Amino acid sequence: MSFTTKATITTFGGRLLKLSHPSKTTTTPMALNLYLPPAALVPTPTRVPLLIYLSGLTCSPENCTEKGFFQHRASQLGLALLWPDTSPRGLNLPGEKDAWDFGEAASFYIDATQEPFAGGYKMETYLTKELPEVLFGDEEFGEYLDKERVSITGHSMGGHGALTLYLKHRGLYKSVSAFAPIANPSQCPWGEKAFKGYLGEDREAWKAHDATELLGKCEKRDNVKMLVDVGTGDNFYKQGQLLPENLEKAAQEAGVEGFTLRYQEGYDHSYYFMASFADEHVEHAAKHLGLL
Amino acid sequence: MSFTTKATITTFGGRLLKLSHPSKTTTTPMALNLYLPPAALVPTPTRVPLLIYLSGLTCSPENCTEKGFFQHRASQLGLALLWPDTSPRGLNLPGEKDAWDFGEAASFYIDATQEPFAGGYKMETYLTKELPEVLFGDEEFGEYLDKERVSITGHSMGGHGALTLYLKHRGLYKSVSAFAPIANPSQCPWGEKAFKGYLGEDREAWKAHDATELLGKCEKRDNVKMLVDVGTGDNFYKQGQLLPENLEKAAQEAGVEGFTLRYQEGYDHSYYFMASFADEHVEHAAKHLGLL
Numbered sequence: 001m002s003f004t005t006k007a008t009i010t011t012f013g014g015r016l017l018k019l020s021h022p023s024k025t026t027t028t029p030m031a032l033n034l035y036l037p038p039a040a041l042v043p044t045p046t047r048v049p050l051l052i053y054l055s056g057l058t059c060s061p062e063n064c065t066e067k068g069f070f071q072h073r074a075s076q077l078g079l080a081l082l083w084p085d086t087s088p089r090g091l092n093l094p095g096e097k098d099a100w101d102f103g104e105a106a107s108f109y110i111d112a113t114q115e116p117f118a119g120g121y122k123m124e125t126y127l128t129k130e131l132p133e134v135l136f137g138d139e140e141f142g143e144y145l146d147k148e149r150v151s152i153t154g155h156s157m158g159g160h161g162a163l164t165l166y167l168k169h170r171g172l173y174k175s176v177s178a179f180a181p182i183a184n185p186s187q188c189p190w191g192e193k194a195f196k197g198y199l200g201e202d203r204e205a206w207k208a209h210d211a212t213e214l215l216g217k218c219e220k221r222d223n224v225k226m227l228v229d230v231g232t233g234d235n236f237y238k239q240g241q242l243l244p245e246n247l248e249k250a251a252q253e254a255g256v257e258g259f260t261l262r263y264q265e266g267y268d269h270s271y272y273f274m275a276s277f278a279d280e281h282v283e284h285a286a287k288h289l290g291l292l
Numbered sequence: 293m294s295f296t297t298k299a300t301i302t303t304f305g306g307r308l309l310k311l312s313h314p315s316k317t318t319t320t321p322m323a324l325n326l327y328l329p330p331a332a333l334v335p336t337p338t339r340v341p342l343l344i345y346l347s348g349l350t351c352s353p354e355n356c357t358e359k360g361f362f363q364h365r366a367s368q369l370g371l372a373l374l375w376p377d378t379s380p381r382g383l384n385l386p387g388e389k390d391a392w393d394f395g396e397a398a399s400f401y402i403d404a405t406q407e408p409f410a411g412g413y414k415m416e417t418y419l420t421k422e423l424p425e426v427l428f429g430d431e432e433f434g435e436y437l438d439k440e441r442v443s444i445t446g447h448s449m450g451g452h453g454a455l456t457l458y459l460k461h462r463g464l465y466k467s468v469s470a471f472a473p474i475a476n477p478s479q480c481p482w483g484e485k486a487f488k489g490y491l492g493e494d495r496e497a498w499k500a501h502d503a504t505e506l507l508g509k510c511e512k513r514d515n516v517k518m519l520v521d522v523g524t525g526d527n528f529y530k531q532g533q534l535l536p537e538n539l540e541k542a543a544q545e546a547g548v549e550g551f552t553l554r555y556q557e558g559y560d561h562s563y564y565f566m567a568s569f570a571d572e573h574v575e576h577a578a579k580h581l582g583l584l
Contacts, residue, residue: 010525010558012568067358069567233302266302271358276304 002134003141012075013038016065017141021134025126026088027119032131033061035071039078040144049149049289050080051282052127052173054158054165057106057190059086064155067271073282077291080145082135084127086157088120101190102197108185109161110209112198121198123161128169151285155179155274156236157190163211163226163247167218175225175288177281179274180234183247184212190241212243215259216250223258224251227284229277231267294426295433304367305330308357309433313426317418318380319411324423325353327363331370332436341441341581342372343574344419344465346450346457349398349482351378356447359563365574369583372437374427376419378449380412387489393482394489400477401453402501404490413490415453420461443577447471447566448528449482455503455518455539459510467517467580469573471566472526475539476504482533504535507551508542515550516543519576521569523559 007018014037023030040048051074055064061083064070074081087107093116096103103117112121136147152173154162159181166176185191186206195206207213218224230237230244237244244261251259267273286292299310306329315322332340343366347356353375356362366373379399385408388395395409404413428439444465446454451473458468477483478498487498499505510516522529522536529536536553543551559565578584 009560009562009564010523010556010568011564016564066563069361069364071567072361072364231302268301270301272301272303272308275361275364276302 001140002138011035012071014071014075015041016071018061023088023126023130025122025130028088028090030088030126030131031061031085033065033083034141035065035074035081036144037075037078037080040080045143047144047146048078048080049146049151049286049291050082051285051289052082052084052150052152052162054109054127054152054154054161055083055086056154056156056158057086058100059105059158061085063271064274067275069275069278070282073279073286077282077286079282079286079289079291084131087123091120093117093120102193106157106194108157108191108194108198108209109165110198114198114200117198124165124168127161128165128172149174149289151175151289153177153179153281153285154181156242156269157182159183159228160185160191160211163228164209164214166226167211167214168208175227175285177227177284178229179277179281180230180237180242180269181211181228181244181247182242183228184210184243186210186213187246188241188243212246212250215247215256216254218254218256220255222254222256224256225258225288226260227281228261229264229281230261231264231269231273233266234269234273236269293432294430303327304363306363306367307333308363310353315380315418315422317414317422320380320382322380322418322423323353323377325357325375326433327357327366327373328436329367329370329372332372337435339436339438340370340372341438341443341578341583342374343577343581344374344376344442344444344454346401346419346444346446346453347375347378348446348448348450349378350392351397351450353377355563356566359567361567361570362574365571365578369574369578371574371578371581371583376423379415383412385409385412394485398449398486400449400483400486400490400501401457402490406490406492409490416457416460419453420457420464441466441581443467443581445469445471445573445577446473448534448561449474451475451520452477452483452503455520456501456506458518459503459506459516460500467519467577469519469576470521471569471573472522472529472534472561473503473520473536473539474534475520476502476535478502478505479538480533480535504538504542507539507548508546510546510548512547514546514548516548517550517580518552519573520553521556521573522553523556523561523565525558526561526565528561
């Protein structure tokens with residue numbers, strides 16, 4: 001078995017597992033939480049689809065597991081949930097803990113090319129290659145999960161992660177959604193700082209990791225199965241860190257289908273926003289995973 | 293206006309308010325959170341029923357507001373929610389902060405008679421007299437709340453609080469429910485420590501604040517409108533701190549109606565347990581408040 005189980009908790013009729021495993025990609029232990037709904041557990045282990053949730057800056061797998069309430073609708077529909085961590089931890093790299101918006105808990109879910117981060121900050125490879133291989137192949141947990149039916153979602157930096165991993169690895173995920181994503185990181189302070197630190201000064205290289213750039217390159221009538229919610233009371237939206245309007249413009253110019261951006265009146269950037277629409281994002285995934 | 297508003301947050305279509313007010317009863321500022329569902333807000337302020345939630349040991353109003361998930365169903369049904377604090381804070385009494393299960397954040401929702409707590413630890417009077425008077429009479433928030441339709445619930449120490457305030461003040465609340473309540477505090481270590489410290493050595497005096505004792509004195513066929521959930525994986529249940537079997541025995545011996553105790557297989561004492569059944573406890577209250 002690949003995972004160490006730190007806790008097993010009964011919730012919403014299913015089983016929440018707090019796990020850790022040694023990652024070859026990041027060269028560190030990686031924490032993650034996994035929720036198995038009742039449909040996966042009874043009467044015998046049954047493969048159910050999986051929704052991966054990527055967290056925002058400063059978060060661990062715990063925050064959304066406790067406050068996001070994705071379990072509520074996932075339990076009813078028979079969808080497993082996976083909350084990976086936001087970066088490797090424990091590498092003790094110079095500058096890794098100097099800021100809350102760069103380094104530890106702020107990986108931006110890319111493979112860094114710049115030192116000292118290039119060694120372990122390979123979250124794109126970790127999330128799209130190693131973690132699925134280890135999880136779906138695990139003798140304890142693999143039998144509960146259908147590796148052919150996976151969707152992805154995320155919040156803020158994790159919304160950026162979900163949108164870009166989906167667009168970079170078409171076919172790996174059946175659908176994507178995001179809450180308040182950093183939708184055009186090449187053009188906002190958070191993204192510029194992160195991409196410069198992880199990828200270097202060449203702004204052309206950044207475009208391969210920018211949801212707005214990637215969406216703009218989709219083909220006409222491509223069904224992107226993408227749901228995005230942004231609160232109009234979100235201070236980071238107001239400060240120009242999220243730039244959903246650029247994402248929408250790219251979708252329109254490319255002429256893609258299946259793109260939905262909703263501005264939610266008065267909602268902020270917090271888990272109170274996400275919990276309010278968690279049911280709907282689970283349903284969006286469930287629809288594309290054949291559960292609805 | 294009686295309250296200072298520290299935050300206003302849009303969530304589940306309604307408004308979450310983080311409030312504080314000076315209490316004459318406790319002689320301290322008292323924090324509380326209030327959730328107004330959409331039905332209270334549109335098109336003009338409309339009076340809706342209220343469910344009061346009392347928190348457990350060590351908690352503030354924040355824990356359950358973030359992790360309890362009561363807003364989900366309350367929003368749909370049109371029920372306001374109120375999370376008071378677990379004790380006065382800032383009195384700086386000797387011994388007040390020496391333990392996590394006595395003193396600050398551990399009031400047990402009674403009026404203390406023993407010094408040094410008798411001065412400010414008067415949570416029963418605060419919750420049943422002062423807070424309703426101030427809240428329902430408030431010119432800003434009063435017009436959203438129907439003071440004739442109030443129910444109460446709580447967790448652990450707050451479950452004890454909900455059950456006892458309901459049974460001591462019949463008519464004040466339309467129904468009661470509890471998650472993993474300290475159901476017979478006179479007979480468990482947590483309760484014995486608290487009652488000795490707040491009420492003194494006379495065990496006879498403790499009975500007036502013990503849900504099992506109070507339920508045992510109800511009249512035959514009295515409909516107590518009481519729902520209690522306890523997880524079978526709850527370590528505090530296993531350690532004999534909760535004693536729901538004594539509550540059930542008292543209900544049976546008294547011959548009351550409307551008493552439901554459910555053992556939930558595998559659930560622990562955490563917010564993961566409460567969130568799983570929050571919808572159902574909100575529905576229990578809503579039924580007795582005329583919303584279902």
